[in-house]
Amino acid sequence: MGIRERKEREKGRRRQQIMIAAKRVFSIKGFNKATMEDIANEAELSPGTLYLYFKNKDELCASLSLRILQYLNxxxxxxxxxxDLEPEQKIEALKEAMYDVYEFDPLILINMLHLQSSEVLKNLSSQLVSDIKKLSNNSIKTMADIFEDGIKKNVFIDKKPFALAEILWALFSGIVLCDESKGIIANNKNYLKLTIENAFEIFAKGIKK
Amino acid sequence: MGIRERKEREKGRRRQQIMIAAKRVFSIKGFNKATMEDIANEAELSPGTLYLYFKNKDELCASLSLRILQYLNxxxxxxxxxxDLEPEQKIEALKEAMYDVYEFDPLILINMLHLQSSEVLKNLSSQLVSDIKKLSNNSIKTMADIFEDGIKKNVFIDKKPFALAEILWALFSGIVLCDESKGIIANNKNYLKLTIENAFEIFAKGIKK
Amino acid sequence: MGIRERKEREKGRRRQQIMIAAKRVFSIKGFNKATMEDIANEAELSPGTLYLYFKNKDELCASLSLRILQYLNxxxxxxxxxxDLEPEQKIEALKEAMYDVYEFDPLILINMLHLQSSEVLKNLSSQLVSDIKKLSNNSIKTMADIFEDGIKKNVFIDKKPFALAEILWALFSGIVLCDESKGIIANNKNYLKLTIENAFEIFAKGIKK
Amino acid sequence: MGIRERKEREKGRRRQQIMIAAKRVFSIKGFNKATMEDIANEAELSPGTLYLYFKNKDELCASLSLRILQYLNxxxxxxxxxxDLEPEQKIEALKEAMYDVYEFDPLILINMLHLQSSEVLKNLSSQLVSDIKKLSNNSIKTMADIFEDGIKKNVFIDKKPFALAEILWALFSGIVLCDESKGIIANNKNYLKLTIENAFEIFAKGIKK
DNA sequence: TATGAATGAGCATTCATTCAT
DNA sequence: CATGAATGAATGCTCATTCAT
Structure with a gap:
């Protein structure tokens, strides 16, 4: 391993360290009330250092989204x-994957939502924006592939597979969203787990031939 | 109609005017990058006037959520x-209702999400918070009633109706969410309409006995 | 006087108030070490108020230059x-005028110099930049007119009058500059007055036929 | 040449390298907007290295002034x-010398001006400050000697020679200054060469008996 | 010597909020 | 009621400087 390589890896580690700290602070204070100083403290770094690894606060936030999308992908x-999996088993696996992703980073949607604002997009490097778009599309496409497989094997109804993927994506987003906003909407504990369970059951039944 | 009443109505109108302006500004700039001055300009009022009708920025935002929840309710x-409607027809009606709500105010979710932050909740009057919670629960409860009716009539599977309501709520939220973040995730136009259509089809099929 | 007019005048007064404070602070601390807070304190205003009247620090500085150029003009x-003045008397009057300008604002050159940097120019509104250019050119042009008059009357040598104006402008700038940097260069008190006196004597002799 | 000597020379080379880079960066960005990192990049060194050769940014800037003053001297x-030169020929030679200096380092005045700020002077080593003062005074004194020679030989008017020197110094400074701020003030190309030519013509005529 | 990552004090700027008119 | 100028605390970000390697 050359020096250059080692440095690159080191740099990646720092970015991770900062993102993890940011995640923690965002989840406690929310994106807006969290200050760069808060994040720096949490990461046990100085504020200036954050800017060596992220162009600005919005880019740090967007990088969190990218990270979770990579994991999901x-x-x-x-x-x-x-x-070796049958279509129905793949749906089951999908469910597990999604639950997994959520556990990895429950903040996914707050971050994704933040990306909507055109004012925020202005602050991001075009590289980052295109990476996020690419990964999002890839994820949906991959899900579509799973459904397509089931349709070919005559197990699933013949809806456009891409549409199915989008519905599942929406379902997932929505469930997470409602879980996130527990204070307002959800009532029971383990809301997420139960609801994903129930939702996939309905969904799987709905697409079966 | 007494003078007091007229004044009350006048006050309500002003609040509407401000909320509509706020909605427009939020949808363009996002909640955080939108300034009270932006909103005042959009409403053709002065910044100070906004504070005669809303305690602070967060409360203005929360009022937007309340407004849409009332409509949904x-x-x-x-x-x-x-x-006179059969359960399946009610599901169809539900779909129409949700589409309606979305058209009335697509920003619902951005606002709802914003409410998550405990830091934001601190700024709201307890009256407002309890109103929002009550309405949210009522909405889900009413949906549950619809499903319960279907279950009683032996048309829908015997899932807990509240769980069904939550799934539908999540589905709706997720669809809207994905539509909002079109720039990042969605690909096709009319994404929302098509996806709601498809999703309800799957959902209806999934819950039928 | 209409309300609008009164407000406009009031606004002008505030700008003056701030510029005067800025001048004082700049002359004590230098442009860079002077903070906007320093200036605000000196003007007995809050930092935010400064930004109601000047886009940014560079623009505040440039406005000082504009002000002195207007006076000079x-x-x-x-x-x-x-x-009624003979060409030679006009030169004498020129000398008095320049001395006057210097007394009005000895900082003229520090500010003017600041304008050189392209990075600074980026921060200025194009209106301001064009105003400054126009006034600078006007000043030199007016001086050229004085020399032209003298050349026509066969009192001054037949140099291009514009060139003469530029030399005088440079002489003035240089004298002020050296006076400013007293700490390093000048030795005697009243350096400026004496040197302007001497310089104009030489200059007047030099251009006489 | 001993090792110590060789090292000393090497050190001098590095200082030159850095000063040349600094000059380039200052002339593009202006002293304040130029960062030490900019200079390091231009010099193809790391920021830390700059501090091995200069105590701080102000001292680097002052060293530039010192360098040009040495050359002028x-x-x-x-x-x-x-x-062997007649007084008038010496004036001509002076003109050439000044033009030379300007070509060597047109930034002289920006740097000199920067030294004015008492806040900056605080940051300089007393050695450097006294060097600069000494050289400045020497330069003016030497010019005065030239004029004194002319006065003795009954060629120049009997002004105090030191005053003449100061006027010439001011003229030179002013011309350079105006040339530097071309964007704002000057109009014609080759402004500097032409104006120095014209100015010396007037000046020489003005001091002749 | 040279590096360049890390620092953290410092500052320009913003903006929710207030209040005299 | 309405205004909008003024506020000033809050914060994102910069950059001269340091120091472990």
Missing amino acids: IKLKYVSSEK | IKLKYVSSEK | IKLKYVSSEK | IKLKYVSSEK
Whole structure:
């Protein structure tokens, strides 16, 4: 391993360290009330250092989204590529994958939502924006592949698979969203787990031939 | 109509005017990048005037949520109370209602999400917080009533109706969410309409006995 | 006087108040070490208020230059228009005018110099930049008119009058500059007055036929 | 040449390298907007290295001034010592010398001006401050010697020679200054060369008996 | 010597909120 | 009621400087 390589890896580690700290602070204070100083303290770094690794606060936030999308993408790719699984088993695996992703980073949607604002997009490097778009599309596409497989095997109804993927994506987003806003909407504990369970049951039944 | 009443009504109108302006500004700039001055300009009022009608920025935002929840509640109540509709027709009516709500105010979710932050909740009057919670629960409860009716009539599977309501709520939230973040996630136009259509089809099929 | 007019005048007064404070602070601390808070304190205003009247720190500084150029311009116009003065008397009047300007704002050159940097220019509104350019050119042009008059009357040598104006402008700038940097260069008190006196004597002799 | 000497020379080279880079960066961005990192990049060194050769940013800037003053001093001494030149020829030689200096480092005045700020002076080593003062005074003194020679030989008017020197110094400074701020003030290309030419013509005529 | 990552004090700027008119 | 100028605390960000390697 060359020096250059080692440094690159070191840099990646720092970014992770900062993102983890940011995640923690965002989840406690919310994106707006969290200050860069808060994050720096949490990461046990100085405020200036944050700017060595992230162009600005918005970019730090967007990078969190990218990170979770990367994780999601890997999970989905893996499920999709499992040749030995029957379509219905893949749906089950999907459910597990999504639950996994949520556990990895429950903040996913707050961050994703933040990206909507055109004012925020202005602050992001075009590289980052295109990475996020690419990964989002890839994720949905991979899910679509899973459904397509089931349709081919005559197990699932013949809806456009991409549409199915989008519905599942929406369902997932919505469930997470409602879980996030527990204070207002949800009532029972383990809301997420139960609801994902129930939702997939309905969904799986709904798409079966 | 007494003078007092007229004044009250006048006051309500002003609040509406401000909320509409706020909605427009929020949808363009996002909640955080929108300034009270932006909103005042959009409403053709002065910044100071906003504070005659709303305690602070967070409360203005929360009032937007309350407003949409009220609208949603009315729609749902109406669907639920229609004695002549069969369960499946009610589901169809639900779909229409939700589409309606979305058209009325697509920003609902951004606002709802914003309410999550405990830091924001601190700024709200307890009256407002309890109103929002009550309405949210009512909405879900009313949907649950619809499902319960279907279960009693032996048309829907015997899932806990409240769970069904939550799934539908999540589905709706997720769809709207994905539509909002079109720039990042969605690909096709009319994403929302198509996806609601597809989703309800799957959902309806999934809960039928 | 209408309300609008009164407000406009009030606004002008505030700008003056701030500029005067800025001048004082700049002359004590230098442009860079002077903070906006320093200036606000000196003006007995809050930092935020400064930004109601000046886009940013660079623009506040440039406005000081504009102010002195306006003053200079008026002085020069007056000298140039005096029909009864002989060319040599006008040169004498020029000297007085310049001395006057310097007394009005000895900081003129520090500010002018600041304008050189392209990075600074980026921060200025194009209106301001064009105003400054126009006034600078006008000043030199007016001086040229004075020399042209002398050349026509066969009193001054037939150099291009514009070139003469530029030399005088440079002489003035240089004298002020050296006076400013007293700490390093000048030795005697009243350096400025003496040197302007001497310089104009040489200059007047040099351009006489 | 001993090792110590070689090292000393090497050190001098590095200082030159850094000063040249600094000059380039200052002339593009202005002293304040130029960062030490900018200079380090231009010099193809790391920021830390700059501090091995200069105590701080202000001292780096002052060293630039010192460097140009040394160059000027040598030029002036040479002109002054030429026994065979007539006073008028010396004035001509002075003109050439000044043009030379300007070409060597047009930034001289920006740097000199920067030294004015008492806040900056605090940051400089007393050694450096006294060097700069000494050289400045020497330069003016040497010019005065040239004029004194002319006065003795009954060629120049009997003004105090030191005053003449100061006027010339001011003229030079002013011309350079105006050339630097071309964007704002000057109009014609080759402003500097032409104006120095014209100015010396007037000046020479003005001091002749 | 040279590096360049890390620092953290410092500052320009913003903006929710107030209040005299 | 309405205004909008003024506020000033809050904060994102910068950059001269340091120091472990």
